[in-house]
Amino acid sequence: MRYLTIALTKGRLAEKTLEMLEAVGITCEEMKDKKTRKLIFVNEDLKLRFFLAKGPDVPTYVEYGAADLGVVGRDTILEEGRKLYEVMDLGFGKCRMCICGPESARELLDGNQQIRVATKYPNIAKDYFYNKKNQTVEIIKLNGSIELAPIVGLSEVICDIVETGSTLRENGLHILEEVCPLSARVVVNQVSMKMESERISELLGKLKKVIKEADR
Numbered sequence: 752m753r754y755l756t757i758a759l760t761k762g763r764l765a766e767k768t769l770e771m772l773e774a775v776g777i778t779c780e781e782m783k784d785k786k787t788r789k790l791i792f793v794n795e796d797l798k799l800r801f802f803l804a805k806g807p808d809v810p811t812y813v814e815y816g817a818a819d820l821g822v823v824g825r826d827t828i829l830e831e832g833r834k835l836y837e838v839m840d841l842g843f844g845k846c847r848m849c850i851c852g853p854e855s856a857r858e859l860l861d862g863n864q865q866i867r868v869a870t871k872y873p874n875i876a877k878d879y880f881y882n883k884k885n886q887t888v889e890i891i892k893l894n895g896s897i898e899l900a901p902i903v904g905l906s907e908v909i910c911d912i913v914e915t916g917s918t919l920r921e922n923g924l925h926i927l928e929e930v931c932p933l934s935a936r937v938v939v940n941q942v943s944m945k946m947e948s949e950r951i952s953e954l955l956g957k958l959k960k961v962i963k964e965a966d967r
């Protein structure tokens with residue numbers, strides 16, 4: 752039997768992902784060691800391999816088939832636009848993609864005003880403004896601390912993730928519009944879905960059960 756390879760997202764989603772895998776009997780103790788520099792982990796009994804990667808790289812590994820499955824935020828799936836199947840909502844890592852800014856920027860979102868939008872997610876922002884709102888905007892790509900942009904005058908609004916709302920509150924910004932809800936998803940390589948359908952369906956079935964039990 753060949754190894755099934757699973758790409759997991761580093762950072763915020765990692766701990767919950769490992770917990771969920773553990774709940775369906777997939778353990779990989781070695782991977783929990785925060786000090787390890789090892790990149791790939793093997794579960795010989797289950798014929799599984801795992802690795803942790805930066806979020807935006809997970810859809811890339813999955814599209815190319817270097818990983819059969821992946822766990823990644825919906826924001827990253829939308830932004831990367833890779834060819835893959837999004838098959839399951841894992842129900843954690845819940846947050847929202849929003850257009851935020853000072854209250855005074857609200858009026859700039861009506862009509863066709865040429866405003867600047869700072870974001871780590873240029874494709875999501877482009878799709879929202881150009882296709883959904885029909886508003887021409889200038890997208891400015893940033894790599895973090897997006898909330899700074901409207902404060903220092905780099906942009907009128909931002910397109911960013913809101914979870915608890917603390918970052919907005921502490922910086923005097925507000926949600927002006929909601930783009931979409933987000934959470935962690937399972938993605939599958941399109942060929943693997945056919946070639947390994949039995950093993951993948953079994954794994955998805957087990958995950959579904961755990962999610963249902965957690966919901967109760």
Ligand SMILES: Nc1ncnc2c1ncn2[C@@H]1O[C@H](COP(=O)(O)OP(=O)(O)OP(=O)(O)O)[C@@H](O)[C@H]1O
Nearest residue numbers: 761762763764806824825826827844845846912914
């Ligand atoms: N408050 C939040 N901020 C950002 N991402 C969140 C939040 N809550 C849940 N998520 C989910 O977690 C994923 C990001 O996790 P990660 O820890 O890699 O954050 P990051 O800040 O984008 O990464 P990096 O530190 O590498 O820039 C997102 O893709 C999103 O789906």
Ligand SMILES: O=P(O)(O)OC[C@H]1O[C@H](OP(=O)(O)OP(=O)(O)O)[C@H](O)[C@@H]1O
Nearest residue numbers: 895896897911912913914915916917918
């Ligand atoms: O609503 P909240 O709970 O405050 O969470 C939202 C904040 O968290 C994320 O930033 P992150 O911590 O990833 O830092 P970054 O801006 O450097 O990417 C996101 O980009 C927001 O800034």
